[in-house]
Amino acid sequence: MKMIPDNIKREILAYGAENIVSIIGEYVPLRKTARAYVACCPFHAEKTPSFTADPGRKTWHCFGSCGEGGDVAKFLMKIDGISFPVALERLAIRGGITIPNYDSGEERERRGMLNVLAKVQRFYHNSLLKNQNGAKAYVGTRMTDTMVRQFGIGFAPVGGKVLVDYLDKERLPLSVAEKAGLIRKDAAGNYRDTFRGRVMFPIKDKAGYIIAFAGRTISATKSRCKYINSPETPLFRKSATLFGLDGAIEAMKLKGEVYVVEGYIDLMQMWSAGINNVVATCGTAFTREHAALLKRYVRRLNLMFDGDDAGRKALQKSILLAVKEEMKASVFIFPEGQDPDSFYRNAGKTETLITMSGFDFLKQSGVEMNATMQNLHRLERLETGFAYMAKTIPGVARLLAKRGNLGELFCPEILPIIEETINHHGGLRK
Numbered sequence: 001m002k003m004i005p006d007n008i009k010r011e012i013l014a015y016g017a018e019n020i021v022s023i024i025g026e027y028v029p030l031r032k033t034a035r036a037y038v039a040c041c042p043f044h045a046e047k048t049p050s051f052t053a054d055p056g057r058k059t060w061h062c063f064g065s066c067g068e069g070g071d072v073a074k075f076l077m078k079i080d081g082i083s084f085p086v087a088l089e090r091l092a093i094r095g096g097i098t099i100p101n102y103d104s105g106e107e108r109e110r111r112g113m114l115n116v117l118a119k120v121q122r123f124y125h126n127s128l129l130k131n132q133n134g135a136k137a138y139v140g141t142r143m144t145d146t147m148v149r150q151f152g153i154g155f156a157p158v159g160g161k162v163l164v165d166y167l168d169k170e171r172l173p174l175s176v177a178e179k180a181g182l183i184r185k186d187a188a189g190n191y192r193d194t195f196r197g198r199v200m201f202p203i204k205d206k207a208g209y210i211i212a213f214a215g216r217t218i219s220a221t222k223s224r225c226k227y228i229n230s231p232e233t234p235l236f237r238k239s240a241t242l243f244g245l246d247g248a249i250e251a252m253k254l255k256g257e258v259y260v261v262e263g264y265i266d267l268m269q270m271w272s273a274g275i276n277n278v279v280a281t282c283g284t285a286f287t288r289e290h291a292a293l294l295k296r297y298v299r300r301l302n303l304m305f306d307g308d309d310a311g312r313k314a315l316q317k318s319i320l321l322a323v324k325e326e327m328k329a330s331v332f333i334f335p336e337g338q339d340p341d342s343f344y345r346n347a348g349k350t351e352t353l354i355t356m357s358g359f360d361f362l363k364q365s366g367v368e369m370n371a372t373m374q375n376l377h378r379l380e381r382l383e384t385g386f387a388y389m390a391k392t393i394p395g396v397a398r399l400l401a402k403r404g405n406l407g408e409l410f411c412p413e414i415l416p417i418i419e420e421t422i423n424h425h426g427g428l429r430k
C-alpha cells in the first residue's frame with residue numbers, strides 16, 4: 001500500500017476543514033448559534049447540546065462529559081470506526097480529490113463490493129421487468145410500478161446458477177460477489193446463487209449505496225423461509241442497518257421524528273402515502289444500535305409494529321431502548337388485523353390511529369412488565385425514564401429497592417423522587 005503524498009493529504013484536510021459543517025451535518029443535526037453550530041453529542045448520552053462544530057476554527061469539540069474533539073478526519077474515524085487513511089480516502093472521494101497511485105486495500109475492497117452489488121441490483125431489476133418465472137404476478141398484487149421503480153425492486157430467478165452465469169459473462173469477480181453475500185460455494189466447491197425465486201429488495205447504507213438484499217419467496221409452499229437477508233458482510237450488519245434510512249434523512253431532519261416499521265413493503269406503502277420519514281428494521285428486532293443511529297437525526301421514535309403478541313413484546317423492548325438513548329417513543333396501534341401496508345394502501349390517515357406515549361403503553365401492558373424489567377437494574381443512568389416508571393409501576397420501585405446504591409444511578413434532582421417512591425412501596429431493604 002502506498003502512502004498518501006503530504007501535499008495531497010494537506011489538500012484533503014483543507015477540503016474537510018472548509019466543509020466541516022456540511023460533513024458533520026450528515027451525521028448529527030447541527031443547529032446554528034451565534035458563534036458555531038451545536039448538537040447533542042453523538043459520542044455520549046446527553047439532553048442538552050454540548051457538541052459544537054466551529055467553522056471559524058474548523059474543528060469540533062464536545063464540552064460535555066466525553067470531551068472529545070478534533071478535525072473532520074478525527075470525527076469520521078470516531079463515528080464510522082475507521083482508520084485515518086480510510087477517513088482521508090473518504091474525504092478525498094467526497095471532495096473529488098484524486099490520490100495518485102494510492103490503494104489502501106480496504107477501500108478498494110469496499111468499492112469492489114459496492115460495484116458488484118449495484119450491477120447485480122440492475123440484473124435483478126431487469127429480471128423482474130422481463131417477468132422471469134412469472135414474478136410480476138406476485139409483485140403486481142403487492143406493489144405499484146412506481147414503488148418497483150423507486151425502490152429498485154427486482155427478482156432473483158430460480159435455477160441456482162443464473163446469477164453466477166451472469167457475473168461470469170460480465171467478468172465480475174466471483175470472489176467479490178461471494179464476499180458480498182450474493183453467491184456461495186456448495187459442498188462440491190461450485191458457486192451457487194444465494195437468492196433463488198425471490199423478489200429482491202435492495203438494502204442501502206445511509207449514503208444510498210446498495211450493501212445487501214432482502215429476498216421474499218414467491219413460492220406458495222409454507223416450508224420455505226418467507227424472507228431471507230444477505231449474510232453479514234464487511235458492508236452489512238443487520239443490527240446496525242435500517243432499510244430506507246438514506247431516503248428518510250432529509251424528512252427526519254425536517255419533521256424531528258421518525259416512524260419505525262417492521263416490513264419493507266410497509267415502508268414502501270408509507271412512501272406512496274407521502275410519508276418519507278420512515279425506516280424499517282431488516283428482518284431483525286429493533287436494536288440499541290438502530291436507536292443510536294436514528295438519534296443522530298431525530299429525538300422521537302414513532303413505533304409502528306404489528307398488533308400481535310410478538311409485536312407487543314418487541315414494542316416494550318424498543319421503548320426501553322429509546323429510553324436508554326434518551327429519546328421519546330410513541331406507539332401507533334393499527335386496527336385489528338392491519339399493518340402499515342394494508343392501512344396506507346387503503347388510504348388510511350395516521351391521525352386516525354390510536355397513539356400513546358411509550359410509557360403509557362408500558363403501563364397498559366403491565367402484566368408482562370416484570371420480565372422486561374429484570375434488566376432495568378443493570379442499566380446506566382436513566383433518570384427520567386426510571387423516575388417515571390418507578391412512580392407508575394410498583395415492580396420497578398421494588399427492583400430499584402433491591403439494587404440499592406441509587407446515588408450512582410440518579411442525578412440529585414431525581415434521587416429524592418425515587419427514594420420517596422420506593423419508601424411508598426415498602427422502603428429500601430437494609
Ligand SMILES: [Zn+2]
Binds near residue numbers: 043051063066
Ligand atoms: Zn460528548
